[in-house]
Amino acid sequence: MPIKNFILEKNDALQRVDDDFTFTVAADGRNSSIRNSVGIDIQEIKDTELSFSCDAYIHNIQSYQKHPGTMLQLSKSKDRLILVPISDDNFYRASGSWTIKDNNDPENSIRKKINTFLVNSDVSNISNITVYKLSSHLSDTFFSNNIFLVGDCAQTFFPNGGLGLNTGIEQAYFLAKEITQIMQNPTLSRELSIKRYEETWRQEVLKRQKTSIEIKEKISAKSFPRFTY
Ligand SMILES: Cc1cc2nc3c(=O)[nH]c(=O)nc-3n(C[C@H](O)[C@H](O)[C@H](O)COP(=O)(O)OP(=O)(O)OC[C@H]3O[C@@H](n4cnc5c(N)ncnc54)[C@H](O)[C@@H]3O)c2cc1C
Missing domain, CATH: 3.50.50.60 (FAD/NAD(P)-binding domain)
Known part of the structure; x- marks a missing residue:
């Protein structure tokens, strides 16, 4: 029918x-x-583990990129972080793995995670945080x-x-x-x-x-x- x-x-x-x-x-x-x-x-x-996504301005990461404003995909010992450039002014969509203990202060946890992968990066205006299972x-x-x-x-x-x-x-x-x-x-x-x-x-x-x-x-x-x- x-x-x-x-x-x-x-x-x-x-x-x-x-x-x-x-x-x-x-x-x-x-x-x-x-x-x-x-x-x-x-x-x-x-997935059994949680993942997160958010938007953020991220400065001082040029040394990790082949060209300014390119995408970055990083991982180490079961931890991962992906940054996708949204606009030319260092605005990125970030996603990665999440741990339960991150739940109390999501913004700070995301900032710390980005800093762990990209030492000396300057992360600001974190918004649109979502936590989900892939x-x-x-x-x-x-x-x-x-x-x-x-x-x-x-x-x-x-x-x-x-x-x-x-x-x-x-x-x-x-x-x-x-x-x-x-x-x-x-x-x-x-x-x-x-x-x-x-x-x-x-x-x-x-x-x-x-x-x-x-x-x-x-x-x-x-x-x-x-x-x-
Ligand atoms: C973060 C992320 C990264 C990804 N990266 C990759 C990648 O690198 N390579 C890859 O191959 N795939 C990737 N994917 C997967 C890829 O995006 C999807 O497989 C693909 O977009 C699916 O296309 P689709 O047209 O089937 O569905 P969708 O892209 O979801 O499109 C469905 C469309 O239907 C419309 N729609 C829904 N209901 C109605 C309605 N009632 N009337 C009219 N329109 C309607 C929606 O608005 C939407 O535009 C990624 C996905 C995500 C979320």
């Missing part, structure tokens, strides 16, 4: 969609409302009620390995070819295309999720060198 009556957010406005579609491609991200609306469950693996998930099916799930809606990965966006783009390309074939030649079996998408990507995602966990464990096991981009 085709999906009907779902809400599409377009140009910051909510719009009800009442059309019948041959297929719907759900690419609405990790917390997909389309996936939830047809009751597709997900299996999730959560996770990955896999949807129980990639197709239901004429809806294909693609990208983060279908699965997510632990961040190590840079697999999320890459996998989503590959799935979209694969699916576009399958749907084009079905639409152009109605004698072709829809079921075969659906099966090909489901089987190819379930197997591939499981393999890639295993890889991302292996990379994560390797990084936790020893001090990795510093990366700059």
Whole structure:
């Protein structure tokens, strides 16, 4: 039965969609409302350790960077810190591992952590602190009620390995070819295309999720060198 009556957010406005579609491609991200609306469950693996993210101005770190304002990824003995430049005036998005004892004074703990990695750095205006557990998930099916799930809606990965966006783009390309074939030649079996998408990507995602966990464990096991981009 085709999906009907779902809400599409377009140009910051909510719009009800009442059309019948041959297929719907759900690419609405990790917390997909389309996936939830047809009751597709997900299996999730959560990290045991906590992570944090925040914004901050960070000065005096030029000696650690290849070029001013480049990204930094640092790790040592199970501890890690990533700084992504947001603007030219030393404003960064920082993320890293978190320990329970950091909970009393998050700002100070983050400042200390950055200073541990980047000695003599000057950290100010820490804001937007969030603490969370990293996770990955896999949807129980990639197709239901004429809806294909693609990208983060279908699965997510632990961040190590840079697999999320890459996998989503590959799935979209694969699916576009399958749907084009079905639409152009109605004698072709829809079921075969659906099966090909489901089987190819379930197997591939499981393999890639295993890889991302292996990379994560390797990084936790020893001090990795510093990366700059
Ligand atoms: C900090 C971080 C770093 C990452 N680094 C990498 C990396 O280095 N390499 C890599 O490959 N991947 C990386 N990823 C993962 C990557 O960002 C995701 O896998 C990718 O963005 C997923 O794309 P998507 O289109 O499936 O979902 P999303 O990017 O979540 O896009 C879904 C879109 O749907 C929109 N939407 C939701 N509901 C509705 C609605 N009702 N109506 C209209 N629009 C709607 C949302 O606004 C959003 O724009 C990273 C992720 C994070 C959080």
